[in-house]
Amino acid sequence: MSDFNTLELATDSRGFATLWLSREAKNNAFNAEMIRELIIALDHVQGDPALRFLVLRGRGKHFSAGADLAWMQQSAELDYHTNLDDARELAELMYNLAKLKIPTLAVVQGAAYGGALGLISCCDMAIGADDAQFCLSEVRIGLAPAVISPFVVQAIGERAARRYALTAERFGGQRARDIGLLAESYPASELDQQVEQWVANLLQNSPAAMRASKDLLREVGNGALTPALRRYCENAIARIRVSAEGQEGLRSFLQKRPPSWQAQEPRS
Structure with missing residues (x-):
């Protein structure tokens, strides 16, 4: 393209x-x-x-x-x-x-x-x-x-x-x-x-988790601790845990199999 x-x-x-x-x-x-x-x-x-x-x-x-x-x-x-x-x-x-x-x-x-x-x-x-x-x-x-x-x-x-x-x-x-x-x-x-x-x-990593981590690190910035940042981080981990890829990643780890994003068919 x-x-x-x-x-x-x-x-x-x-x-x-x-x-x-x-x-x-x-x-x-x-x-x-x-x-x-x-x-x-x-x-x-x-x-x-x-x-x-x-x-x-x-x-x-x-x-x-x-x-x-x-x-x-x-x-x-x-x-x-x-x-x-x-x-x-x-x-x-x-x-x-x-x-x-x-x-x-x-x-x-x-x-x-x-x-x-x-x-x-x-x-x-x-x-x-x-x-x-x-x-x-x-x-x-x-x-x-x-x-x-x-x-x-x-x-x-x-x-x-x-x-x-x-x-x-x-x-x-x-x-x-x-x-x-x-x-x-x-x-x-x-x-x-x-x-x-x-x-x-x-390519081994969850696409959604990489995006979420990038958003997280942008918010964290230089790491200065504030109540607002603490709340943001708490919400961030809760959101990713209940997300589709978060659930798939946890299940695949426990079931000792590759997660779905590592087994996707190539796009034409």
Whole structure:
């Protein structure tokens, strides 16, 4: 399923989607068209109840080189209000990805610069190649990582965000893992194999429970204890226990058989 110029949205018969950044000739750099198409693609994903999770990838050598230089040149010639409209569009993309109902996994190879770190940070999980190169490069060209900054801080913490946003240092996959941007870092030759292992693991899990857990963790936030949060958590476990998949999961565990979501027929 793909009617896009800058993306490919592919649905796997096992019940998940892969969203490919597909401007390979431009190293998957963002422009206004890609941002708009990403928003539309995420709407498609959000509206498909059969999808269990989303994988975000980049075609070719690089995940994404950040903002397209031609688009940046055009932006430099626009007035404040037009630039504000562009910023709001980018913010809509980042917030929509961050609040997607299903789990999201970013897979990173090659370069991931500027706004690409925003996409990675908005995903629930990310893995990448050891030789991938990350950079919050905005200050090198007189800009700031403004729209993506809340998500980057959530992903790597305030201290690391200050360092890399202010120095524009490049860092590799293992460093990205150490600071929390990546969950795991692998040799580049093993990355596709590892993606399949992550996919297989996610397919073991109850789709409804993953959605409920994502809602739960969004509500929990930084874990500050309040009476309201306690009530929310109590209600959350009660709801999932009496749900169809919750009941099926408990029965299958007690009966020592696979739950129904692990035995679904592939979609045509």
